[in-house]
Amino acid sequence: MAGETDLERLLESLHPIVRDGDYVYALWPHGRPLEGDVEAAVREAEGLTVVLRRDEADRLGLSYDFVAAWITLQIHSALEAVGLTAAVSAALTHAGISCNVLAGFHHDHLLVPTGDADRAMGVLQLLSRGIVLRTEQPGDRPAILALTAQAFSVSPVTGEPVQGTPIEVALLRGLFDSDEYIPELSIVAEIGGDIVGHVISTRGWVGDEPFLGLGPIGVAPTLQRRGIGSALLQETATRAAAAGEPGIALLGSPVYYPRFGYVPAVSLGVQPPEARWGDHFQVLALPGWHDGVRGTFRFATPFERL
Ligand SMILES: CC(C)(COP(=O)(O)OP(=O)(O)OC[C@H]1O[C@@H](n2cnc3c(N)ncnc32)[C@H](O)[C@@H]1OP(=O)(O)O)[C@@H](O)C(=O)NCCC(=O)NCCS
CATH class of the missing domain: 3.40.630.30 (Gcn5-related N-acetyltransferase (GNAT))
Structure with missing residues (x-):
């Protein structure tokens, strides 16, 4: 199925939902084989970053600082959709909410500080009606x-x-x-x-x-x-x-x-x-x-x- 590319229609149908639980970013220990329930991973020259549930990070003994709520934008966005990420991060920035974006094949995902999850959902709901404060x-x-x-x-x-x-x-x-x-x-x-x-x-x-x-x-x-x-x-x-x-x-x-x-x-x-x-x-x-x-x-x- 081709993803939606028109920005206005994308914004109208963002349908954000918050996943259960808290999520964290952690650095995977060098040389240790990857294991456990990792939700996302990014390999860089400096090492492997993993994103996973906080309780899973605790079980695996990983350390972390940033504890986030995971918001999924349920719209099926084409990867090349112009402006969606910019519009979403601009609206959250105006509200003083920091946000890390992960793009999956089907959806975009936002990791925002846990304490800001409700406010971020409010901002996204307004944005889906075209309104930015x-x-x-x-x-x-x-x-x-x-x-x-x-x-x-x-x-x-x-x-x-x-x-x-x-x-x-x-x-x-x-x-x-x-x-x-x-x-x-x-x-x-x-x-x-x-x-x-x-x-x-x-x-x-x-x-x-x-x-x-x-x-x-x-x-x-x-x-x-x-x-x-x-x-x-x-x-x-x-x-x-x-x-x-x-x-x-x-x-x-x-x-x-x-x-x-x-x-x-x-x-x-x-x-x-x-x-x-x-x-x-x-x-x-x-x-x-x-x-x-x-x-x-x-x-x-x-x-x-x-
Ligand atoms: C007052 C104002 C800012 C509200 O903004 P808005 O975007 O229309 O308000 P919302 O859509 O968030 O809320 C609408 C609700 O508020 C009610 N409402 C709005 N203004 C109202 C008023 N002065 N008295 C009573 N109810 C009022 C509406 O009847 C509506 O009720 P409902 O949801 O039960 O139908 C806007 O109507 C406005 O600019 N009015 C002219 C200027 C003004 O009166 N400013 C306030 C002076 S105190």
Whole structure:
């Protein structure tokens, strides 16, 4: 059977699955005849590298450092398929996940650090829908501002069309230029090289404790309700947790955000900057949450000009 070579169709049908168990790379002892259940082997001038299950490596007395989850892309890709490996490794790199690729005759296989397996599967599932999440680059700003103008051309508060440029555009410009800007928390969603979604979180405070304030978030109107906003929110939470942040605050729909773990901020002892915000002011507690997080929240300075 001829393998699939068209990149878009390949990506659509990646069908990644995680094999059972942990896998390791080990150097096979020089001069020892090959034995045991070896999954892959590469002979080099310096020696023989083997990839095998961790428990098998232990049984054979092999030493190893890198412990990986093994993800198989079930699509039957032709070996000469142009760009599949590049697209997969670029998407994983954007998510900060290292990855070793093994190409078999039928399928490609990815070995990623065990702790990153779930996140890698999330990245691959988005990629199979053509979506890549990555940190904003300075050259993206015109496209992000245009996207934000489109997303907020109808007011999320009143549901009415907005006259002129929505205020979120000026807010975003202010945030980009502010001291409270955090580069890795300005995240874009891209489809086929076009920016179709963006979310930003900037430095805020609960009392004197550093915290994060999320927003604006916007998705291209024609591509809403396809999970792009959800993916941006989840990526933000993952990055913020990895950075040791205690939590994220936002002003938004009490229907949409609770599905990502946001709760009314007052229930956690965090007061909104304006009392009338009520349950629309929400907080996501991250693993870095601590007892010192109590008091009134303050967004980054550009929010004060609204
Ligand atoms: C809010 C926004 C970022 C969500 O992005 P998205 O890619 O459309 O969201 P997802 O596809 O991940 O999630 C869609 C779900 O969220 C719900 N949802 C989206 N926005 C909502 C809102 N403001 N209030 C309530 N529910 C909302 C949808 O009804 C849908 O629910 P369903 O899955 O039960 O059908 C996007 O709709 C947007 O850009 N809106 C205009 C700008 C805006 O309002 N930004 C937020 C200001 S707080």
